[in-house]
Amino acid sequence: MTVNVLMPALSPTMEQGKLAKWLKNEGDKVKAGDVIAEIETDKATMEVEAVDEGVLARILVPGGAENVAVNTPIAVIAEEGEEIGPAEAAAPAASAPAKAPDIPASAPQAVAAAATVPAAPAEPAAVPAAPSPAVAAPEIPPDTTLIPMTMREALRDAMAEEMRRDQNVFVIGEEVAEYQGAYKVTQGLLQEFGPRRVVDTPITEYGFAGLAVGAAFAGLRPICEFMTFNFAMQAIDHIVNSAGKTLYMSGGQINCPIVFRGPNGAAARVAAQHSQDYAAWFSQVPGLKVVAPSNASDAKGLLKSAIRDANPVVFLENEILYGKQWDTPILEDFLIPIGKARVARAGEDVTLVSFSIGVSHCLTAAEALAKEGIEAEVVDLRTLRPMDVPAIIESVRKTGRCVAVEEGWPQCGIGAEIAARVQEEAFDYLDAPVLRVTGKDVPMPYAANLEKLALPSVAEVIAAVKAALYR
Amino acid sequence: MPAADKNAKFADVAGAAEGAPAEGEILAFSREQELAAYRAMLLIRRFEEKAGQLYGMGLIGGFCHLYIGQEAVVVGARMSAKSSDQFITAYRDHGHMLACGMEPKRVMAELTGRRSGYSKGKGGSMHMFSREKNFYGGHGIVGAPAPLGAGLAFADLYRGDGSVSLTFFGDGAANQGQVYESFNMAELWKLPIVFIVENNRYAMGTSVARSSAQANFSMRGAAFNIPGRQIDGMDVRAVASAVREALDWCRAGKGPFLIEAQTYRYRGHSMSDPAKYRSKEEVQKVREEHDPIEQVRARLLAGGASEDELKQVDAAVRRIVSEAADFATNDPEPDPSELWTDVVL
Numbered sequence: 001m002t003v004n005v006l007m008p009a010l011s012p013t014m015e016q017g018k019l020a021k022w023l024k025n026e027g028d029k030v031k032a033g034d035v036i037a038e039i040e041t042d043k044a045t046m047e048v049e050a051v052d053e054g055v056l057a058r059i060l061v062p063g064g065a066e067n068v069a070v071n072t073p074i075a076v077i078a079e080e081g082e083e084i085g086p087a088e089a090a091a092p093a094a095s096a097p098a099k100a101p102d103i104p105a106s107a108p109q110a111v112a113a114a115a116t117v118p119a120a121p122a123e124p125a126a127v128p129a130a131p132s133p134a135v136a137a138p139e140i141p142p143d144t145t146l147i148p149m150t151m152r153e154a155l156r157d158a159m160a161e162e163m164r165r166d167q168n169v170f171v172i173g174e175e176v177a178e179y180q181g182a183y184k185v186t187q188g189l190l191q192e193f194g195p196r197r198v199v200d201t202p203i204t205e206y207g208f209a210g211l212a213v214g215a216a217f218a219g220l221r222p223i224c225e226f227m228t229f230n231f232a233m234q235a236i237d238h239i240v241n242s243a244g245k246t247l248y249m250s251g252g253q254i255n256c257p258i259v260f261r262g263p264n265g266a267a268a269r270v271a272a273q274h275s276q277d278y279a280a281w282f283s284q285v286p287g288l289k290v291v292a293p294s295n296a297s298d299a300k301g302l303l304k305s306a307i308r309d310a311n312p313v314v315f316l317e318n319e320i321l322y323g324k325q326w327d328t329p330i331l332e333d334f335l336i337p338i339g340k341a342r343v344a345r346a347g348e349d350v351t352l353v354s355f356s357i358g359v360s361h362c363l364t365a366a367e368a369l370a371k372e373g374i375e376a377e378v379v380d381l382r383t384l385r386p387m388d389v390p391a392i393i394e395s396v397r398k399t400g401r402c403v404a405v406e407e408g409w410p411q412c413g414i415g416a417e418i419a420a421r422v423q424e425e426a427f428d429y430l431d432a433p434v435l436r437v438t439g440k441d442v443p444m445p446y447a448a449n450l451e452k453l454a455l456p457s458v459a460e461v462i463a464a465v466k467a468a469l470y471r
Numbered sequence: 472m473p474a475a476d477k478n479a480k481f482a483d484v485a486g487a488a489e490g491a492p493a494e495g496e497i498l499a500f501s502r503e504q505e506l507a508a509y510r511a512m513l514l515i516r517r518f519e520e521k522a523g524q525l526y527g528m529g530l531i532g533g534f535c536h537l538y539i540g541q542e543a544v545v546v547g548a549r550m551s552a553k554s555s556d557q558f559i560t561a562y563r564d565h566g567h568m569l570a571c572g573m574e575p576k577r578v579m580a581e582l583t584g585r586r587s588g589y590s591k592g593k594g595g596s597m598h599m600f601s602r603e604k605n606f607y608g609g610h611g612i613v614g615a616p617a618p619l620g621a622g623l624a625f626a627d628l629y630r631g632d633g634s635v636s637l638t639f640f641g642d643g644a645a646n647q648g649q650v651y652e653s654f655n656m657a658e659l660w661k662l663p664i665v666f667i668v669e670n671n672r673y674a675m676g677t678s679v680a681r682s683s684a685q686a687n688f689s690m691r692g693a694a695f696n697i698p699g700r701q702i703d704g705m706d707v708r709a710v711a712s713a714v715r716e717a718l719d720w721c722r723a724g725k726g727p728f729l730i731e732a733q734t735y736r737y738r739g740h741s742m743s744d745p746a747k748y749r750s751k752e753e754v755q756k757v758r759e760e761h762d763p764i765e766q767v768r769a770r771l772l773a774g775g776a777s778e779d780e781l782k783q784v785d786a787a788v789r790r791i792v793s794e795a796a797d798f799a800t801n802d803p804e805p806d807p808s809e810l811w812t813d814v815v816l
């Protein structure tokens with residue numbers, strides 16, 4: 001019997017990777033556990049191990065192939081002595097069951113069925129690299145050179161530029177230095193700035209967040225990375241009580257120029273304790289600023305502003321967005337002011353207000369709605385506190401309808417705040433109630449089908465828009 | 472305890488170690504005990520290998536932390552505990568569940584996010600529980616087991632039923648402030664709790680030397696007068712003996728006991744860890760010279776067991792694991808209505 005070796009998924013968010021090289025040749029004997037190939041993701045190089053004993057009968061995807069989709073058959077392992085003809089070389093799996101196994105067990109069926117699948121070209125099922133979208137932003141002057149950049153690179157560059165500019169800026173957190181960041185956002189910083197300014201900590205969020213706040217009191221400018229904001233719950237006392245309130249309590253003497261940053265919200269299948277969106281929590285606190293960029297360009301300009309800000313800034317990133325690319329300006333000093341929303345897409349019929357990954361949902365929904373003759377305006381908040389309420393009101397006065405979209409829970413959420421502000425300040429302009437699309441009011445489930453249901457979707461945004469338009 | 476499932480009985484090795492050890496003494500195992508330890512550790516090893524494969528196939532998602540290399544710690548502890556004692560750990564938890572006698576197929580079904588999983592598919596690899604087996608999780612947040620475990624011990628003392636809480640956490644977690652808050656309360660109130668630090672030398676990519684001012688974790692309770700013992704966590708007998716001593720201490724009403732089990736994880740921190748922070752040689756050396764399963768196997772063979780006998784154990788374990796994998800890939804996903812259940816009672 002032959003067994004397909006599939007392109008493995010090596011992280012919760014991996015969809016594709018590069019098959020860097022084969023360490024075994026066709027015809028080589030392998031046993032379970034042998035490293036047969038190396039693959040590269042945007043985060044790391046990993047080894048592929050044989051799961052069965054046999055002979056590496058066919059290599060289906062050559063070394064060096066880029067963008068190989070997870071679950072593509074990359075090789076065939078046959079039993080020793082077994083002849084395999086070209087007819088037995090597996091076809092690439094028609095669907096990738098990794099993402100949403102609608103039919104449970106589809107993957108093993110694919111493996112078992114492989115031996116009888118007709119011949120197919122030995123080509124990787126390549127996932128085309130997405131073109132990098134432009135970002136509409138008033139801060140980017142015309143004729144600026146733009147280059148495609150991932151959110152991850154934009155954040156790293158923002159930190160590196162500010163560290164070059166100001167000796168007081170330093171990075172502290174778990175795995176930020178030698179490991180190059182758990183999500184590789186701090187890649188290269190240790191190499192450039194050394195261990196004095198890029199500091200690995202023990203797993204002591206409460207302690208190192210408090211320590212960073214103290215250092216900020218003393219005039220340094222810490223960038224305090226949380227591996228994810230879920231773990232910042234251990235430190236929330238220092239973020240709120242120490243960083244957020246001291247300026248006020250000291251009668252304006254002691255300010256706290258610190259950035260708390262890291263991924264926030266759901267990644268993929270990491271379940272309840274690793275998937276929470278804290279946007280609403282932090283945005284409730286006077287004394288804090290809260291930023292949540294939706295694209296690489298904004299991320300860069302906003303993070304640079306956050307590092308220069310004299311106040312504590314909670315900077316909420318999104319793991320799913322880390323690897324995505326956007327056109328990002330090459331400018332000497334690209335700053336985006338904190339507290340300013342941007343119109344990501346203009347339209348007259350309805351206002352969609354969102355932030356972070358929610359903006360992607362809104363833009364996708366807006367494109368679909370445009371095909372039905374509905375023009376949605378998408379307002380990307382960018383900053384949640386101070387919230388650019390005037391920008392929302394201006395749009396709603398034009399459209400008369402508003403749908404707020406977020407990943408967090410509904411009760412006392414960002415959408416709830418938007419609804420309150422809109423009815424306070426634009427009640428007479430409204431033609432329909434303000435509607436909310438949110439994460440469901442439950443802890444994040446692990447199961448693929450339930451997780452999908454728990455998260456806000458493009459379909460829900462479209463449905464809400466239609467409801468607001470009484471369509 | 473009814474033997475609900477043959478797999479469960481197979482793994483449940485509770486109460487196997489008899490006799491009280493003197494301070495720090497390592498008790499010898501009977502042949503039955505060796506065999507029980509061998510089976511239980513092998514089940515964990517094969518189960519975890521299978522979980523790694525299913526992850527690579529996309530059937531398991533999210534984070535998946537394998538226990539391969541550390542099997543002797545939980546198996547040794549379980550062998551000395553009573554079934555009424557509670558176990559609690561963090562996210563590297565599959566081995567603890569199997570050792571507690573939870574059904575492999577339902578653990579695997581939770582890993583694949585299916586409805587027959589221990590949490591109905593809602594918890595996943597890091598969040599699994601069984602009140603019936605006295606396994607209290609399965610926690611995704613580093614450090615959380617320490618005070619939670621102390622709370623289990625508080626309940627034990629409150630009820631006075633003689634049960635003890637066996638509370639596991641990592642070397643990285645041992646730097647969390649809540650651990651020391653728990654130590655203080657545990658000693659202050661003489662809580663029946665065995666704190667077991669599974670020192671596998673790394674917390675993700677950070678070695679103990681780079682994170683810990685006091686790298687001898689068994690001394691970390693000294694400031695609170697908690698006795699500590701540093702043991703070879705790759706030797707299941709050493710673990711069973713130390714835990715036995717600790718449990719006697721707790722049951723005698725003397726309060727908490729701290730064990731540092733020195734162990735090693737062979738695989739990356741999770742499936743997405745390329746493990747560049749240590750050399751292949753380092754891993755290879757531990758595998759070759761200190762493997763917990765090989766040690767027992769060698770003793771069994773030296774003690775007269777036949778290769779054939781052990782092969783039968785291997786085959787039985789493989790069968791259980793492959794049945795678990797089949798079950799976990801064919802079991803349906805949870806019903807969509809489950810999204811809304813279990814939020815509050």
Ligand SMILES: Cc1ncc(C[n+]2csc(CCOP(=O)(O)OP(=O)(O)O)c2C)c(N)n1
Pocket residue numbers: 174203205227231234563611612613614640641642643644645671673674675740
């Ligand atoms: C409070 C908190 N911070 C960070 C993390 C991310 N994280 C998960 S496991 C881990 C390393 C823990 O190492 P250790 O305690 O030694 O346990 P091991 O993984 O070695 O079993 C980290 C940093 C987390 N889950 N919780």
Ligand SMILES: [Mg+2]
Pocket residue numbers: 641642643669670671672673674675
């Ligand atoms: Mg560790």
